[in-house]
Amino acid sequence: MRDHRQNGISASAPPRRKRRARFSRDDAELTLLSLPTVLWFIAFCYVPLFGIVFAFKNYKVKAGKGFLYSLFVHSRWVGLKNFEFLFRSPDLASIIRNTLGYNLIFLLIGVTLPVGLAVMMAELRSKRLARACQTAVFLPYFLSWVVISYFVFAFLSTDRGLLNSLIQAFGGTRVLWYQEKGPWPALLILINTWKTFGYSMVVYLAAITGIDRSLYESAVIDGATKWQQTRWITLPMLRSIVAIMLILNAGHLFSTDFGLFYQVPRDSSSLIDVTQTMDVYVYKALMQNNNYNYSSAVSLLQSTAGCLMMLGANRVVRRIDPESGLF
Amino acid sequence: MKKTWSLILTLVLVLTLGAGAACAEEPVRKIIWWVYGEAPIDTRLVVEKANAYSREKIGVEVELIFKTDEQFNTDMGADTYYDMTFTSDWCNSFAVNAFDERFYDITELVRTAAPALYACIDQVYWETAGSVNGRIYAVPTLKDMASEQYFRFDKDRYEAIGITIPEEMEFRDLEPMLKAYREHYDDVYPLMLARGGLTGMTNSCQWIVGSYLCSPYALAGTERENQIIPFWEDEELMERYRLLHRWYTLGYINPDAATTETIGADIRAGVRSGSAWKGYYTGYSSWAGINVEGSRYAGPNMSVATMRGAMNAINAAASEEQAVACLRYLELLNTDRDFGDSLRLGVVGVNFNYIVNDQGKRVAERTEQGAANWSMDGFVTGSVRNASCSSDSYYDWDEIYEGYKHARVSTLGAFTFNRADVEAECAACGAVMAKYTAELLTGTMDIDAMLPTIREELKTAGIESVQAEAQRQLDEYLRTNQ
Numbered sequence: 001m002r003d004h005r006q007n008g009i010s011a012s013a014p015p016r017r018k019r020r021a022r023f024s025r026d027d028a029e030l031t032l033l034s035l036p037t038v039l040w041f042i043a044f045c046y047v048p049l050f051g052i053v054f055a056f057k058n059y060k061v062k063a064g065k066g067f068l069y070s071l072f073v074h075s076r077w078v079g080l081k082n083f084e085f086l087f088r089s090p091d092l093a094s095i096i097r098n099t100l101g102y103n104l105i106f107l108l109i110g111v112t113l114p115v116g117l118a119v120m121m122a123e124l125r126s127k128r129l130a131r132a133c134q135t136a137v138f139l140p141y142f143l144s145w146v147v148i149s150y151f152v153f154a155f156l157s158t159d160r161g162l163l164n165s166l167i168q169a170f171g172g173t174r175v176l177w178y179q180e181k182g183p184w185p186a187l188l189i190l191i192n193t194w195k196t197f198g199y200s201m202v203v204y205l206a207a208i209t210g211i212d213r214s215l216y217e218s219a220v221i222d223g224a225t226k227w228q229q230t231r232w233i234t235l236p237m238l239r240s241i242v243a244i245m246l247i248l249n250a251g252h253l254f255s256t257d258f259g260l261f262y263q264v265p266r267d268s269s270s271l272i273d274v275t276q277t278m279d280v281y282v283y284k285a286l287m288q289n290n291n292y293n294y295s296s297a298v299s300l301l302q303s304t305a306g307c308l309m310m311l312g313a314n315r316v317v318r319r320i321d322p323e324s325g326l327f
Numbered sequence: 328m329k330k331t332w333s334l335i336l337t338l339v340l341v342l343t344l345g346a347g348a349a350c351a352e353e354p355v356r357k358i359i360w361w362v363y364g365e366a367p368i369d370t371r372l373v374v375e376k377a378n379a380y381s382r383e384k385i386g387v388e389v390e391l392i393f394k395t396d397e398q399f400n401t402d403m404g405a406d407t408y409y410d411m412t413f414t415s416d417w418c419n420s421f422a423v424n425a426f427d428e429r430f431y432d433i434t435e436l437v438r439t440a441a442p443a444l445y446a447c448i449d450q451v452y453w454e455t456a457g458s459v460n461g462r463i464y465a466v467p468t469l470k471d472m473a474s475e476q477y478f479r480f481d482k483d484r485y486e487a488i489g490i491t492i493p494e495e496m497e498f499r500d501l502e503p504m505l506k507a508y509r510e511h512y513d514d515v516y517p518l519m520l521a522r523g524g525l526t527g528m529t530n531s532c533q534w535i536v537g538s539y540l541c542s543p544y545a546l547a548g549t550e551r552e553n554q555i556i557p558f559w560e561d562e563e564l565m566e567r568y569r570l571l572h573r574w575y576t577l578g579y580i581n582p583d584a585a586t587t588e589t590i591g592a593d594i595r596a597g598v599r600s601g602s603a604w605k606g607y608y609t610g611y612s613s614w615a616g617i618n619v620e621g622s623r624y625a626g627p628n629m630s631v632a633t634m635r636g637a638m639n640a641i642n643a644a645a646s647e648e649q650a651v652a653c654l655r656y657l658e659l660l661n662t663d664r665d666f667g668d669s670l671r672l673g674v675v676g677v678n679f680n681y682i683v684n685d686q687g688k689r690v691a692e693r694t695e696q697g698a699a700n701w702s703m704d705g706f707v708t709g710s711v712r713n714a715s716c717s718s719d720s721y722y723d724w725d726e727i728y729e730g731y732k733h734a735r736v737s738t739l740g741a742f743t744f745n746r747a748d749v750e751a752e753c754a755a756c757g758a759v760m761a762k763y764t765a766e767l768l769t770g771t772m773d774i775d776a777m778l779p780t781i782r783e784e785l786k787t788a789g790i791e792s793v794q795a796e797a798q799r800q801l802d803e804y805l806r807t808n809q
Contacts, residue, residue, distance in 0.1 A: 058750075059404075060427055061403065061404060061406045061427065061429055062406075063406065063428070063429045063430075063642055063643035063644040064406070064408075064642070064643065064644020064645075065406065065644075066406055067405050067406050070406055081751065082751075084751040085751045085754045085755060088751055088752065088754075088755035088787070088788050088789055089755055089758060089759075089787075089788065090759065090783070090784040090787035090788060091762075091784075157583060158582040158583050159581070159582065159583065176582055178583060178585070178586045179585075179771065265586075266586035267522075267586065267765070268585060268586050268765075269585065269762050269763055269764075269765055269766045269771075269772070270585070270766065270771070270772075272762050276762075281758060284758055284761045284762075285754050285755070285757060285758035285761065286754075290400040290404070291750065291754060292404060294751075294754055
């Protein structure tokens, strides 16, 4: 009975046999359209999943037998032994603190700053100025970390850096920036924000552009100020997209941008307390040992923790606002 | 007449078939050879010329593939096919690959397939460098086989301030020379270092595991020989770390050394360093563009590690025919100087020319194209000992090898540590050392202040287990080999 009502069919109508949905021309086109993406996901996200096996094997190559034989037949199972490597590190506490700490700060800034700027940008009357600002903040997103590391070095180099030149010009003593860990947490946060916030801002700006303008017109007629329009129309309408971005970013809480934490501080040992994250530690350890098993074990750990964080974040968001969850 | 013609035709037929059969017996074999480094621009030109020569001589040609350290690791891990590969103590680890049986056991084959190659390399190098567990897995490259560390000075600038470069010196004797340079020249730091520090500075010992467990050469012949110890117990090494830090604080070393990737040839540093041999750093250096003079501060020190500086091994998956082709190719490289030169120096008339130097010796002078398009480390393409000297510097290999008789020799023989049972501990200890290496090697860090922290971290990472395992393996090796 309920089904009939939902389908808009009166209760008195004769029961119709459930018709099997036909694969329409539209369906075919859409399937075709999605095919490259599906294939991409299969090839790069699902097929490589077998690599998880590495985390539980002592991978040894059997010359001439090929990679798959070496992995599945020749290499022996070692249980959880490969995870031992990470927990043997005397820096484990600082690695976890840095990984989670920076990511939480990035998460917080990654929501507040781009949303705030997107709201301000949407209010710019001059379209030309708006476009120029968008381009200016979006540009750093396309720069590689290696290039950025050289920019930073141009500022912080002990001998020829701009900052030290300024300090010395004012009679100060030059600072060994790459050996002073004090300023680096703030520097890394600043650099990461500068590089990434433009991208998020464009996403939020697109969402703001999509808000029905009649809502603002009604608010103006009712005498709402700009702040009230933002508080009661823009921000509530952005809630869903903010939630989605938040949930997606929560999945990366245990992974960090290797370029930011390795290239930008130029792998300086003096800064390791504040720059060593899980990815940096694994890279440096594996450069020494070339052991795929350990890197797979740590990656599996990161992915599992990230997945759990994402599920948790989704659950929290759904509890606060049932319509804003991702799934 | 008909009979005569029939006879002639039959003869021709037989001869043709015979020649064909002979050709079928000796088809040209192509071997894939992985070598160390970045591919120079003239690779195709040089290899084509060398292939024409080796095809004619031994019926073998090569496909030369250049690989960096990381590429070796990745491709070996993925079991990518090759016939012959560069292997050593510092890149594409010989020990790891030999223990994992990834290399061809050539113990018998090298004697039968390439007797001249077997004969031209001293027995000690076969037994020590090329062997693991008494079996031969690699062909040692004849180059400098002991570690000799040199300071390389800017001769003109030092002579201009009245300093003569001594032939030999102690590590600590560098300080007054740095001081003098600092006082007279202010365009560059006297000791410009990149994160790798002074090349070979840590070779005061034979490294057994990573850069934290070692056997110092200085202990050979003492009560403590055959003991594997942590690096802080090597007094020679510790003194060098302390001196470097002192020079750093005195402003002789560039302050950003620990985060600098390389010091290019365009920087006219007063002092550089390197592993070299007598006569190597003498006269005009075309690389640096200045006159240089070398002074030895350490060595010769000899161990399995120094002998494994460069070798070539054959893939365990290669067929016997391919393995024989590889060995014959190496044999030609080691015994035919012109062929050795053609791979090391390039094409005569294009990349280099033979000239006669002041001492009346035939040496190779690189052309501009040769210097720009076919320049690499000498050991990359086989024996250096057999190759012609460059016109930059002339040295006598017989004299250098003679000098090895006075070397400080490690008492550990061909012992090679197998880390299989303590792999996690080794990885963790390696990660600890990776944190401090650049700062130690550049003098940025005060070793005495940081040592307690480093020791504590290494202890947490499991250095004691690694040391105990290494000592156990060494004792067993010495027991069975004495």
